[in-house]
Amino acid sequence: MSSTGQRRASKGTGGKPRKAGYHHGDLREALIAAATRLVGEKGAENFTLADACRLAGVSTAAPYKHFRDRDEILEEITARGFDAFAERSMAAVEGHGVGTLEGITAMAQAYVKFAVEHQPVFRLMFGQNPALKSAEMVQAYGNRCLGRVIEQIGIYCERQGVEGDAKFLGVQVWTFVHGTASLLIDEDYASVAPDIYLEAMVAQAVPKLLSAPAAG
Known part of the structure; x- marks a missing residue:
C-alpha cells in the first residue's frame, strides 16, 4: 500500500468494500x-x-x-505534494550520487522545478494557508524535507572533510533555494532579471554556500 493510502483509511465503510453500484x-x-x-x-x-x-x-x-471539512482535503493534497516532492528530490540525488556536490545541486534544482510545475500545491506545502501551516502533519513533512537536505550535506561534509555544521549549511542552502523558488513563481525575477538562467545560478551558488564558514 502506498504511503498516501496508509495515512488515512476511508471513513464510514467499516473496512467493507464499497457498494458496486457506486459509479x-x-x-x-x-x-x-x-x-x-x-x-x-x-x-x-x-x-x-x-x-x-x-x-x-x-x-x-x-x-x-x-x-471533516475543507481544510482536511487540503491537508491530503498537501501531503501528496510532499510525497511527490520527496520522490523527485531523492531521484535527483540518486541520479548524481548520494552525498555528492552534484547530487545536492541536483536536489536544489529539482526543488525549483517542482515549485514552477506545481505552484498552487507548492504554496500549500509552504504556508499559504495558515490553518495548514500550523497543522502537525504539515509541519512534520516540512521538517523531513529540510532533514533530507541536511542529511545529504552531512554525508558530503564527512566525505570531503569539510568543516562546518551540516544543519547550519542545510538551512543556508534551503533558505537560498526556497527564496529562489518563491521569487520565481511570484514572477519577481521577470521584472528585475528576465533573462537570468536560474538553473545555472543555483549550480553556481550551492558550492559557495557549502564552503561558507558558519557565522559567529
Missing part, C-alpha cells in the same frame, strides 16, 4: 482528484468543497463521509 468507484479519490484540479486552476484560497462536488458529480454531503 465513481472510489469517492474519496474522486474528490481528491477534483480538489487538486480546482486548486491548480483557481488557487487554494478560491477552492470550495461545493466546487469539488460539482466537478466530481456527487452531492454536497458526499465529502463529509471522508473529510
Whole structure:
C-alpha cells in the first residue's frame, strides 16, 4: 500500500468494500482528484468543497463521509505534494550520487522545478494557508524535507572533510533555494532579471554556500 493510502483509511465503510453500484468507484479519490484540479486552476484560497462536488458529480454531503471539512482535503493534497516532492528530490540525488556536490545541486534544482510545475500545491506545502501551516502533519513533512537536505550535506561534509555544521549549511542552502523558488513563481525575477538562467545560478551558488564558514 502506498504511503498516501496508509495515512488515512476511508471513513464510514467499516473496512467493507464499497457498494458496486457506486459509479465513481472510489469517492474519496474522486474528490481528491477534483480538489487538486480546482486548486491548480483557481488557487487554494478560491477552492470550495461545493466546487469539488460539482466537478466530481456527487452531492454536497458526499465529502463529509471522508473529510471533516475543507481544510482536511487540503491537508491530503498537501501531503501528496510532499510525497511527490520527496520522490523527485531523492531521484535527483540518486541520479548524481548520494552525498555528492552534484547530487545536492541536483536536489536544489529539482526543488525549483517542482515549485514552477506545481505552484498552487507548492504554496500549500509552504504556508499559504495558515490553518495548514500550523497543522502537525504539515509541519512534520516540512521538517523531513529540510532533514533530507541536511542529511545529504552531512554525508558530503564527512566525505570531503569539510568543516562546518551540516544543519547550519542545510538551512543556508534551503533558505537560498526556497527564496529562489518563491521569487520565481511570484514572477519577481521577470521584472528585475528576465533573462537570468536560474538553473545555472543555483549550480553556481550551492558550492559557495557549502564552503561558507558558519557565522559567529
